[in-house]
Amino acid sequence: EAGVVQSPRYKIIEKKQPVAFWCNPISGHNTLYWYLQNLGQGPELLIRYENEEAVDDSQLPKDRFSAERLKGVDSTLKIQPAELGDSAVYLCASSPTSGGSNEQFFGPGTRLTVL
Amino acid sequence: GNSVTQMEGPVTLSEEAFLTINCTYTATGYPSLFWYVQYPGEGLQLLLKATKADDKGSNKGFEATYRKETTSFHLEKGSVQVSDSAVYFCALLTGGGNKLTFGTGTQLKVEL
Numbered sequence: 001e002a003g004v005v006q007s008p009r010y011k012i013i014e015k016k017q018p019v020a021f022w023c024n025p026i027s028g029h030n031t032l033y034w035y036l037q038n039l040g041q042g043p044e045l046l047i048r049y050e051n052e053e054a055v056d057d058s059q060l061p062k063d064r065f066s067a068e069r070l071k072g073v074d075s076t077l078k079i080q081p082a083e084l085g086d087s088a089v090y091l092c093a094s095s096p097t098s099g100g101s102n103e104q105f106f107g108p109g110t111r112l113t114v115l
Numbered sequence: 116g117n118s119v120t121q122m123e124g125p126v127t128l129s130e131e132a133f134l135t136i137n138c139t140y141t142a143t144g145y146p147s148l149f150w151y152v153q154y155p156g157e158g159l160q161l162l163l164k165a166t167k168a169d170d171k172g173s174n175k176g177f178e179a180t181y182r183k184e185t186t187s188f189h190l191e192k193g194s195v196q197v198s199d200s201a202v203y204f205c206a207l208l209t210g211g212g213n214k215l216t217f218g219t220g221t222q223l224k225v226e227l
Contacts, residue, residue, distance in 0.1 A: 004158070042119070042217025043159070044203050056213065091158065104215060106151075106158035 002026070004107035006092050012113045018080035021110045025073070025094030032069060033104060034077050035091040043091050049075065050097075082114045117142045119205050121218035128195055128225050129154070138179075138205035145173040146207040148172075148181050148188040152220045153202045162190075162203070195225045 005024040012017050025032050030051050035043035046065070048056040051072040060067065064083070069075040079086055089111050093104040122137040140146065147166045151159040163172030168183035177192045188205060205218040 040219065042206070042219050043215075044217070045214060048213060090128070093159075103161050103164070108156070108158040 004094055004105055006090075006094055006107040006110055007067045008110055009108060010111050010113075012115065013082055015084055015114050016081040018078065019082050019112060020079075021077045021090050021092075021112075023075045023077070023092030023107060025075070025092070026105055029094035029096055029105070030072070031097055031102075032075050033095075034067060034075070034095040035093065035106075037089040037091055037109065039088070046077070079112075082112075084114050087112055087114045117146070117207060117209055117214075117216045119207055119216055119218035120206050121203075122145055122220050124190055124202075124220070124222035125222060126223050128223070130227055131194045132226055134190070134192040134195045134199075136203055136205075136223070138188045138218060139188065140186050140188065140205070142186075142207050142209055142216075144209055146209045148179070149206045149208065149215070150177070150188070150190050151204040151206060151217075153204065155201070159204065169172050169204070169219075195223070197225045197227060199223060200225045 007022050028087040032049040034046040037043045047060045047067050049069045052069050067077045091109045092107045095102040095104045118141045121137050128227050149164045152160040152162045153159050163174040165172040165181035171180045179188050179190045202220045202222045204220045208215050
């Protein structure tokens with residue numbers, strides 16, 4: 001069974017440029033998560049989707065960040081414009097459903113460097 | 116609010132040494148507790164979990180016991196290998212199972 005797929009794995013951009021990250025969750029997983037992981041820190045939730053609905057986006061900086069999961073499968077996270085402080089690893093995870101102690105399966109992440 | 120505190124790394128051990136990585140938590144309600152491992156260049160993988168007090172999670176020789184009285188979930192392994200070198204994250208799940216809160220991670224280096 002394929003795991004969570006993310007692309008690109010690495011991205012280097014100049015500040016003020018836009019950037020997008022793509023995630024393909026495990027087949028059949030209804031819940032999708034985007035996390036931000038700063039260097040030396042644990043992941044922090046940005047947004048959670050149940051199918052195509054964003055049910056928790058309280059930690060997403062909405063002035064520059066946006067996300068979508070139009071058909072309830074793949075998801076895209078966008079930053080426009082990027083700032084130096086956005087340099088981090090962006091992780092996508094999925095689970096069959098939320099609730100209980102459902103395991104979240106993580107992708108390898110996209111490492112963003114903003115110059 | 117919910118939080119997880121882990122011992123700072125890096126932890127450097129010789130192969131076959133005993134490992135303990137401390138983890139304590141603060142949470143409302145009754146969280147589930149997890150240890151995730153992140154090998155270099157890879158995503159986080161669930162190592163073990165415990166869903167209620169006194170449960171012991173175990174996997175690949177690693178163990179952790181959910182201690183409600185001390186709000187702890189320390190990770191242990193009796194004999195580490197070089198291949199165990201990775202970053203280990205303690206985490207808790209609350210909010211109806213919707214939100215994982217992670218510690219800052221502890222890097223483990225195992226040398227021959």
